[in-house]
Amino acid sequence: MPKPEILDPQGKAVQGALPRLGFTGVTDVRQGKRFEIELDGEVTDAVLAQVEKMAETLLSNPVIENYTVSVEQ
């Protein structure tokens, strides 16, 4: 997701469109990316550390984006 201090024009566009479509009560919208990564074998701590490294080096731009990694079996 874009860091809180980073402008997010896509999110703002969505937020602007919502009232026109009849949706109210939304105070903020942020748009980011989501990656679903399928792995071979067991998710060990070492594998998870590798996925964190992927997220940091390839999947996100750490200058402007935060990321979280979560595991689904």
Place this chain on the structure above:
Amino acid sequence: MPKPEILDPQGKAVQGALPRLGFTGVTDVRQGKRFEIELDGEVTDAVLAQVEKMAETLLSNPVIENYTVSVEQ
């Protein structure tokens, strides 16, 4: 996220780049979007139904994408 039967060239590009960066063991990558929506007041069933409707009509393209809605307090 793109539906399973939909081609995902961005995900495939990421998957192709991973071995070149030294990451192994990844069998599939899918790239989609994530929206963080802040709401005014309590998240009731009615509000949640409205957010589902937003996801279906504005935030996703239901022809090619699936979506899930989850609540974080």
